[in-house]
Amino acid sequence: QVQLVESGGGVVQPGGSLRLSCAASGFTFSSYGMHWVRQAPGKGLEWVALIGNDGSNKYYGDSVKGRFTISRDNSKNTLYLQMNSLRVEDTAVYYCAKAVAPVGYYSDYWGQGTLVTVSS
């Protein structure tokens, strides 16, 4: 069965950096695009980034463009999100999610999420 397990969340000061990881299993990781989606406490869902199956196509939400970088290592079945210049408003649960196609579309499986708190 598909499993997605996020890690790397924690507390960081404004302006700091953090790298999230998402370990995938139960499907052919290299065949599917992957998303990061976040949810601020008590708020709705916000799409963050998408990477194509081979890593050559990357797309970002407006609020994180230029600060966050999505990447993947298909040899390790792992997705990453490098977050730099973090702001208080980046505080959220970050979910990784499997896309239904090599380059994107919607997500059919989600991880349980990892909490990132940006606070001084």
Place this chain on the structure above:
Amino acid sequence: DIVMTQSPDSLAVSLGERATINCKSSQSVLSISNNKNYLVWYQQKPGQPPKLLISWASTRESGVPDRFSGSGSGTDFTLTISSLQAEDVAVYYCQQCYGEPLTFGGGTKVEIK
């Protein structure tokens, strides 16, 4: 960017009654090339990640009860729960996957009256 607007923000429905959630996109999410609406619906229960219910505006995912249905085309879409059950209490989100950035509606909270 395509803006997704859901209504209402919340609704309370009696057990066994119908719940209707609307989702409107700021531009069409219908692809002329394949006649597919790039619109999906998710259900999120407290403390859980979202769960995919409906894809391509009206295709129910495997295992999703048939009381859930999706309809609409172009810019106007509806998620209907034909007979609300206690386990359907959740927040429901629409999302367009027509173009980047992908965008979600603000969510509709469904409760029992």
